[in-house]
Amino acid sequence: MRRGMIVATLALYVITLSACSGTVLAPTLEPVTPTASETRGPSPSPVATVAATTEPADSPPTGAVDVQLGLGPVFHPSTLEVPAGEVVTFFLHAPPENQEPHNMAIRMGLDVVARSAFLEGGEAAVFAVGGLPPGEYRFYCEFEDHLAEGMAGDLTVTP
Ligand SMILES: [Cu+2]
Numbered sequence: 405m406r407r408g409m410i411v412a413t414l415a416l417y418v419i420t421l422s423a424c425s426g427t428v429l430a431p432t433l434e435p436v437t438p439t440a441s442e443t444r445g446p447s448p449s450p451v452a453t454v455a456a457t458t459e460p461a462d463s464p465p466t467g468a469v470d471v472q473l474g475l476g477p478v479f480h481p482s483t484l485e486v487p488a489g490e491v492v493t494f495f496l497h498a499p500p501e502n503q504e505p506h507n508m509a510i511r512m513g514l515d516v517v518a519r520s521a522f523l524e525g526g527e528a529a530v531f532a533v534g535g536l537p538p539g540e541y542r543f544y545c546e547f548e549d550h551l552a553e554g555m556a557g558d559l560t561v562t563p
Contacts (some may be wrong), residue, residue: 453515453516453517454517454533455518455533455534455535456520456531456532456533456534457530457532458520458521458529458530458532459529459532460527460529461528461529461530464495464530465530468493468494468495468530469484469486469492469493469494469495470495470497471484471495471497472497472498472499473496473497473502473506473507473523473545474499474502474504474506474525475499475501475502477504477545477550477553477555478555479508479543479545479555479556481557482556483557483560484543484557484559485560485562486536486559486560486561487562488536488561488562488563489537490535491534491535492532492533492536493531494508494520494530494531494532495531496508496520496523496528496530496531497523497527497528497529498523498524498528500525500526501525502525502526504547504550505524505547506522506523506545507519507521507522507523507545507546507547508520508531509543510541510542510543510559511541511542511543511544512539512541517536518533519546522547536561537561538561538562538563539561540558540559540560540561541558542556542557542558542559543556543557543558543559544556544557
């Protein structure tokens with residue numbers, strides 16, 4: 405009990421010292437190893453972001469890839485294949501019965517390369533993504549825990 409108190413007090417003292425003395429003690433605190441939670445999820449500075457726009461649309465343009473968001477945390481279809489290097493237009497549409505918003509984000513590994521705006525129930529939009537390099541991507545919904553609930557799919561970009 406007593407030893408625990410001393411350790412806690414010491415720890416507080418060190419933290420206070422670090423906070424107050426700033427640059428003097430800072431070098432001894434490095435290097436900082438990212439925690440597991442920091443290495444997961446979307447990267448703050450994606451290495452391969454491509455141009456993307458989301459524009460409301462009533463109907464799919466010619467050649468658009470049809471993607472339904474919902475009902476529930478699911479994409480229809482959940483497997484997509486598009487050509488590399490050219491602008492791909494996804495026609496995103498959310499059934500009016502949807503209770504929650506959805507979007508479509510595309511990532512390779514941990515890097516988000518493009519993301520659409522969020523669509524409420526009854527909305528539709530053209531999500532245009534420019535020039536994806538060939539490879540295997542994942543697409544998923546970024547609303548709350550929809551990814552964990554399985555709102556994701558595979559996107560193959562063919563050479
Ligand atoms: Cu969703």
